[in-house]
Structure formats: structure tokens, C-alpha cells
Amino acid sequence: LVGPVKDKQFHVFRGLAAGEQPDMGYKNTRLSPKSIAFPASETMLVYNLDENVEGHHIMKEAEKDYSAQAVIGIRPYDAKAFKLVELNFNNPDYQDPYWVKAYECTTFIGLAINSPDQFDFSTSCGTGPFDDSALDVMLVDAGDSYLAKVMTDKGSAWMNAAGFSAEAGADAAAKIDSMKAAAEAKITSKVSFDKIKDKTILDLFNAPFWKEVAFGCINCGTCTYACPTCWCFDIQDVTKGKNGIRTKNWDSCMTGLFTVHATGHNPREHEWERTRQRFMHKLKYFLDKYNQGIMCVGCGRCVEQCPANIDVREVCNKMNAYNPGC
Numbered sequence: 001l002v003g004p005v006k007d008k009q010f011h012v013f014r015g016l017a018a019g020e021q022p023d024m025g026y027k028n029t030r031l032s033p034k035s036i037a038f039p040a041s042e043t044m045l046v047y048n049l050d051e052n053v054e055g056h057h058i059m060k061e062a063e064k065d066y067s068a069q070a071v072i073g074i075r076p077y078d079a080k081a082f083k084l085v086e087l088n089f090n091n092p093d094y095q096d097p098y099w100v101k102a103y104e105c106t107t108f109i110g111l112a113i114n115s116p117d118q119f120d121f122s123t124s125c126g127t128g129p130f131d132d133s134a135l136d137v138m139l140v141d142a143g144d145s146y147l148a149k150v151m152t153d154k155g156s157a158w159m160n161a162a163g164f165s166a167e168a169g170a171d172a173a174a175k176i177d178s179m180k181a182a183a184e185a186k187i188t189s190k191v192s193f194d195k196i197k198d199k200t201i202l203d204l205f206n207a208p209f210w211k212e213v214a215f216g217c218i219n220c221g222t223c224t225y226a227c228p229t230c231w232c233f234d235i236q237d238v239t240k241g242k243n244g245i246r247t248k249n250w251d252s253c254m255t256g257l258f259t260v261h262a263t264g265h266n267p268r269e270h271e272w273e274r275t276r277q278r279f280m281h282k283l284k285y286f287l288d289k290y291n292q293g294i295m296c297v298g299c300g301r302c303v304e305q306c307p308a309n310i311d312v313r314e315v316c317n318k319m320n321a322y323n324p325g326c
Helices: 076-089 098-103 152-160 172-185 201-205 221-224 271-290 301-305 311-320
Strands: 004-009 010-015 041-048 069-073 106-111 139-142 144-151 233-240 243-250
Touching: 004 221, 004 301, 041 152, 069 076, 076 098, 076 106, 098 106, 106 152, 144 152, 144 301, 172 301, 221 301
Parallel strands: 004 069, 069 106, 106 139
Antiparallel strands: 004 010, 041 243, 139 144, 233 243
16 A cells, blocks of 8 residues: 655655555645656666676566555546656557556555645646546545545455445435535636647747746756656666666756767757756647647646746746747
8 A cells, every 4th residue: 555644744655554544634745656656766677797697797677566556545636647647658659667567556546635725727737636537446535534436447446455335325426526616616726728739849949938937947857856747767777796777767857967968969958948848848749749738737746846936837828828920
């Protein structure tokens, strides 16, 4: 079982010890739970350079545990983020087997958001505080109890394994619908991207506002690490003595080294160019390639945590309203 727990002043998703309960009263986590299938650092391969050892200089897949797991209390928009990331890591042309195996062995037990905070704009991004489209089970805090809405066979199996079999009653669905409407009404923050797809990439790429948008950016990468849909990674070999490992590590398009070529040339040398890349990827390139909305679920983590107060909502609306002919 994986769930939200208090770690100093913040909540994090991690494996629950025997008898440990998830803190279902949490507001949000600093980092999204994307590490369930996409750890910050993951050993893929191991090797040995000792010629006296059989199988030396041959990379072997690291031992991993892909037994069934359930993540308890994941927010609906964080679960929806896995569906967006799946377009990249699990498609007909190529797969990331590490991500796919970890994702497929996971059951998603969501927790609806009764009171969205001021950073939440999820309803603009094809999800919402009660969105059950990416969940196996959705739990709704009804005060003195939880209502559970089961969406998949996986979710039904988990409910049975957990010993939940009571029927909620005929009025349960109506109560959930009422609470959903109340929660969505509390979200006043919105973004518009209905006109972005019709604009050319070059028009938005060459728009005059990028330096202004990135004026305060320090390229710290906080937005990318906190984001549930950022999927960039780097692969590195680490050798100590005769033993070595090949690891996959989170990376960020906001860092200066991200696009440095072997020649030393960097096509995104300046800070504002890297800021432009982040927003163009999320709000234009992804939109054009997959035609499934923007690469954002509206969780608001990047807005809340950016030390320079750069707001993806403002950038999205700016891109949507931009008219290159004026």
C-alpha cells in the first residue's frame, strides 16, 4: 500500500508500514505521486567489470518487484496525469517497460476533493475534483464515512480484498453528484486553450512576450519536479570499483545542461528560451501531437511553489489570446 503521510511540514506519498494509516485529511503534496511509476532515480541495469566473474561486462536487468500495489488517497487530477504520461511511455511505437510494469501493477484508489484550493484549475484541463476517469475506485469523504464509487474490475477486486462489501444505498450516487457540483463550483481559477491549436508553432514560438514571461525565472526546475506530467529523464552509468549500475533520473528542461551538445553548443542557451520550451511543450507541442488537451491537469503545484511567481494559467491565457497579425 502507498498513501499520503506527513513528513515534517509537508505530505508525501510513500509505502505504508504494517498498520500505518494514510493521512486522508491532507490538502496536497509538494511532489506529485508520479514516482509510483517514475521514481526520481531508478536502477535499470547492473554490471560487473571483474573479468574473474562469470558474465562480466554484460549488463543485466536489475531485480524489481512488480507485485500488486494500491495507492490510497490519490487526487483525481494526479491519477489523470498518469493517463497523459502514458501517451509518452506506453504507445504503439515504443514503451518504457519500467514505467509500464509499475503502472499496470498499481490500483488507483482516489480521494475526491471536497474543497479545492485557490491554485486548483483542474476543471479547465479535462479533469476535476471528482473526476473518476483515471481511477479504479473513488472515495468521497461524506463526513462520518466514505462513499466508494467503483469503476473497474481492478477496483472491485481491491474492495473485496480490503473487506468492503456493504452497499451504500440508493441515494449514494445522488449525494456524490451533489458534492461534485458543490466542489466544482468552488473552483474560480480557469484557463483557456481553445484557440492555441489553430495557431502555428512558429507564431507562438516567435511571440514577443517570452522574455517578459521569463523575466524572474531562475531556472531552478521546481515546476518540473513538482509537476505530475513532466516526464523528462537522463540516463547515467555509475561505477564503483568493479561494480556498476545504469540509472534513469529525473531531469528538467529548465536547466542549462539539458540541451548542451557534445560540441558545447546549446540551442537553448538563455533562461527565457528554456522557459519558453517548458510552456510550448505543455501547451502547444503536446496539444498538437496527441490532440488530448494540454499537458496539464490543473493541480496548481507549479503556481504555488514557483519562487518567481510565474503562473502557467497566465501564460496559457496569454498564448490563447495572442494574435500574431496585430
